[in-house]
């Protein structure tokens with residue numbers, strides 16, 4: 084990008100997309116995006132429903148041909164070298180594709196066999212990954228009997244069977260309870276420390292802030308911002324945010340009355356947000372103006388605010 | 401990285417594969433990576449819990465055979481078989497039943513099983529996220545149907561021999577013919593399965609298979625049809641399977657058999673190829 088030597092570039096970038104486009108009939112899901120993911124970094128795609136995250140991920144996973152533009156994954160062209168690329172990828176699709184006719188253990192073993200691993204290798208790996216997913220006791224049960232979160236964990240475990248160089252995670256933590264989420268984050272950190280490149284899509288701001296070195300914000304098939312989480316917050320938001328909630332029907336006109344107390348004010352259906360360097364001071368000023376919210380909250384800016392600023396919409400309701 | 405283990409894993413990349421078969425060199429890499437065997441392993445895993453299906457598959461055609469032996473055999477004494485020889489009706493029908501059961505097994509395997517994996521279970525989506533290509537999937541699934549067909553054919557042939565219905569050593573070739581018939585029908589069945597939208601549409605499959613079973617000279621010789629109909633019957637794939645099995649069972653061979661084999665081979669190849677194309681078109685969007 085701007086030449087800053089953040090992570091040392093080892094050879095070619097993991098993923099390089101130029102003017103990448105994906106069309107489904109008349110629908111243009113991805114409208115010409117430029118992305119570069121470096122070896123060893125954790126990269127995020129953030130965006131609302133229908134932004135084109137999954138479409139992009141599937142093109143990178145070499146399971147969906149691009150409609151236009153240029154794409155290199157691991158230095159290769161997915162149209163030509165799909166199988167060689169996929170041999171080095173791990174992929175967690177948005178929707179689980181577990182084999183419901185097999186047991187958990189068999190799921191992991193046969194998946195390894197698809198990658199051409201030896202029987203001995205897949206047996207060892209399956210046991211290890213079952214441990215990782217904390218599903219060892221269910222190893223010989225069928226997949227259908229698992230809860231949604233357990234299935235997700237198994238899908239994630241399965242994506243690691245071939246010791247991938249690049250791991251693609253499309254909303255990996257949907258359906259996971261907080262404990263499982265943190266367990267996964269911890270495991271992803273360790274994979275990254277081991278040199279695995281991660282690409283993650285998510286609706287969860289905290290997830291992206293925690294995990295990603297860099298991210299792009301996507302909206303309607305386009306990239307609207309790019310940078311590290313802290314860079315984006317610094318560039319597009321203020322240090323603090325004052326949230327004001329009002330009784331139903333009393334919010335009308337408030338935004339205009341408090342506008343002068345912040346650099347920017349956003350009005351959401353259920354609250355008014357005042358963007359300012361000093362939230363407490365702004366709250367005092369609001370009270371001084373005789374505005375009486377039911378509740379108020381001062382917090383630090385997050386990527387959610389960045390997103391709101393960039394697209395005029397909230398990411399999660 | 402330990403060089404030994406990494407060698408086994410990394411050689412997995414298709415181009416590094418030492419064993420590059422003819423298909424691998426002919427077909428573009430994204431379509432086929434030479435690992436269809438992994439699907440056979442998967443099927444073996446699945447059926448290790450459902451082996452009873454195999455038993456029923458072996459028993460069913462045998463019941464037919466028995467019915468003809470003790471029933472029809474009494475009503476219809478003799479018919480004119482291959483080469484103009486007269487033969488018992490059971491001996492006439494038995495090889496045709498072998499071909500028909502190869503067809504039925506293959507069609508069932510490749511429509512029902514494939515449909516649910518393809519439409520509902522996303523089994524193939526998962527596979528296509530690995531180095532496997534659509535033709536690996538097609539060949540792997542067809543291969544399983546062929547294995548099953550082969551197993552049934554061996555059992556059937558054994559019983560035929562026991563009844564004294566296989567009178568020529570050529571009858572041993574019934575097994576490879578059954579494999580070929582299975583392959584052809586599994587391949588065609590799998591293409592059709594990719595067009596089915598709901599389980600109710602399996603009736604269409606039955607609608608195609610049932611008349612084929614009854615009309616492909618299974619139960620009476622081609623000569624009973626009026627001439628124009630004869631041509632129509634000769635277009636049916638099962639007809640060619642039946643001609644082969646019937647001839648081989650009594651050791652009456654002729655050059656037309658090359659034509660029958662060629663017909664089934666073309667069907668098999670075309671089926672596998674179009675299955676792969678359909679899977680790619682539908683799943684790799």
Ligand SMILES: Nc1ncnc2c1ncn2[C@@H]1O[C@H](COP(=O)(O)OP(=O)(O)OP(=O)(O)O)[C@@H](O)[C@H]1O
Pocket residue numbers: 107110111112130131132133134135136137138139177685
């Ligand atoms: N297979 C498909 N056929 C037709 N249209 C599709 C297909 N897949 C995606 N789309 C369309 O492409 C657009 C982008 O979808 P995509 O799944 O990439 O979004 P997303 O960012 O992953 O959304 P979400 O957060 O809901 O997962 C949507 O308008 C969607 O309807």
Ligand SMILES: [Mg+2]
Pocket residue numbers: 136137138177253
């Ligand atoms: Mg998505």
